[in-house]
């Protein structure tokens with residue numbers, strides 16, 4: 001049997017070869033897998049203002065132009081490609097009752113059903129179902145809307161690890177989107193280095209002085225599941241922690257943060273103040289845009305504890321992952337080894353990437 005690139009036994013395993021971060025053709029192969037995963041589309045509140053939103057951040061990863069529409073019957077994720085000659089139907093969020101292609105005026109309703117087309121009276125067998133906009137699956141949890149091109153899992157199976165542990169939190173009704181927390185960080189690194197760095201708390205004492213002063217590093221936990229990793233940060237005495245319900249699996253623990261990562265590029269960071277959604281969007285093997293969205297659960301806890309200054313932590317991480325990317329181009333570095341105690345999350349990610 002051919003030996004796995006990343007040994008299942010972390011004690012024996014070597015890390016991902018540097019070419020996996022610095023070679024464009026390997027990058028193209030990896031990113032093609034994004035089409036069989038679920039992706040964050042919008043927060044429900046984004047649809048208060050608009051009933052049609054192009055999902056360009058998903059198109060950047062999957063090459064599939066999509067748009068989300070809101071109708072009386074619910075949400076649709078539709079192809080944003082006109083069934084006439086392939087023009088993009090919507091380029092901006094909008095609020096019309098119909099979708100009209102700007103090229104030759106073909107119209108669709110918000111369910112993607114073909115309505116009208118000028119100068120097509122003589123066309124035989126027209127319109128047919130092929131003239132409707134294709135529908136993609138959608139899923140919703142805690143006000144977040146997800147979609148995918150051809151997700152390999154059902155939405156429920158995909159979200160289950162998070163929904164089981166965090167449903168008490170998702171049931172809070174007062175969660176509010178705070179647009180002042182939106183960020184588009186442009187980073188000169190490979191997306192997988194950004195994910196690697198996220199998946200271990202090993203570097204906290206070395207890189208994040210401020211964070212380290214509020215987290216109890218000795219209790220840091222990493223749990224693996226099929227399609228992702230959960231890391232739990234524990235609060236030092238007197239620092240903000242979750243007020244967990246009695247029947248919760250973590251009841252009695254001083255939890256400062258739940259850091260969830262779902263393959264390939266979604267990070268949901270839950271803090272006592274609320275949720276920071278981070279999307280790690282590759283825009284080439286050497287450039288990554290990390291998008292931040294924030295939802296506030298408890299205004300009184302903003303600015304405190306492990307999630308107190310997420311921008312500072314982000315900038316500290318960016319310096320590391322940009323420098324590591326330069327390291328990946330060295331002729332003298334190829335692979336390293338893992339700490340079995342502290343790098344289970346990174347090992348798990350590399351196993352998913354290479355299997």
Ligand code: FES
Nearest residue numbers: 082084085101104
């Ligand atoms: S491409 Fe849309 S109407 Fe022609």
Ligand SMILES: [Fe+2]
Nearest residue numbers: 197207208317
């Ligand atoms: Fe970090």
